[in-house]
Amino acid sequence: MREPRVTRLVITALIAACPFVTAAAQTLSPYAPLTIPLNIEQVPGNSIWYSTGNPGIPGKENEGNTSNAGFVVTSDGVVVFDALGTPSLGWALLEQIRKITDKNIRYVVASHYHADHIYGLQAFRDHTSAIIVAQERSGEYKDNEHTADERANQRLDQRRTALFPWVDGNTRVVPPDITFKERMTITIGERRLTLLYAGPAHSSSDMMMMVEPDGVLFAGDIVQNGRIPFMNSDDVSTMQWLQALDEVARLDPKYIIPGHGRTSTRASQAIAFTRDYIQYVRNTMATAVQNWTDFDVAYEQADWSKYREMPAFASNNRGNAYRIYLELERSRFKADKP
Ligand SMILES: [Zn+2]
Secondary structure (H helix, E strand, C coil): CHHHHHHHHHHHHHHHHCCCHHHHHHCCCCCCCCCCCCCEEECCCCCEEEECCCCCCCCHHHCCCCCCEEEEEECCEEEEECCCCCHHHHHHHHHHHHHHCCCCEEEEECCCCCHHHHCCHHHHHHHCCCEEEEEHHHHHHHHCCCCCCCCHHHHHHHHHHHCCCCCCCCCCCCCCCEEECCEEEEEECCEEEEEEECCCCCCCCCEEEEEECCCEEEEEEEEECCCCCCCCCCCCCHHHHHHHHHHHHHHCCCEEEEEECCCECCHHHHHHHHHHHHHHHHHHHHHHHHCCCCHHHHHHHCCCCCCCCCCCHHHHHHHHHHHHHHHHHHHHHHHHCC
């Protein structure tokens, strides 16, 4: 224990002696520091905290902080759900946990492997002994560049520019230590955490985590509020996504922390936006597929006024509509086969 203390004293002395105090202080943080602090709140009456990201897509103006994450503090350690979209954000989350408890961080659960939720895993891998858990199809994220639902290397290159300096040449995708197929239970302290596979819906590896006896559900990107969800990838199944939303309703949690957007105390309210949006795009595109209308024409003719002003509409809506058009065309083709 002596050595780190000596090192810290030396660093403190260096900072004091150095005219460029800010630059010296920054070396204390292992990643590029953030200027916007995390927005951390507590689930009322429970030892569960969460960070709410900004609406819209990851960019310099929000420092990549667009997704939600959270953590459960038990008598036997901490379980983290999602790690945010840059190593700097992961580090900030870790610092927030340290302000609340000095208990070991035992597990970090990844809701699914998409950049905006997993680049922060690097901070947990490098600075804690936490076990990283994900659904088994998360392995496809790196292993298969052609079928993975987000081209991992391409995405990392894009983020190294879009989110520099928070994502840089040292940023890497950290794989899980443990994976599960359908369901996994973590019993820790006085809590039972049930991890439930809910994909392929928004991505191939979507999962949700139910915390009992609290009745708090971390829903990942199955539930998104207040912005147009991203659906433009090979593995999106809006059919399965609607079923996963039904599962949320069946679980009937007291409190829902979605992957993006505000929390909710009523399941029906939490799932309404995502379900209405998926159903609206499906209905609109179903008519086009039935009438053999060309996608571009169908898209131009559709009435998007209900969603046009929402965050991420410009970046996500057209691609989403196209994916759903293809999904419906595929299912029609299957149904037509003798
Ligand atoms: Zn997301």
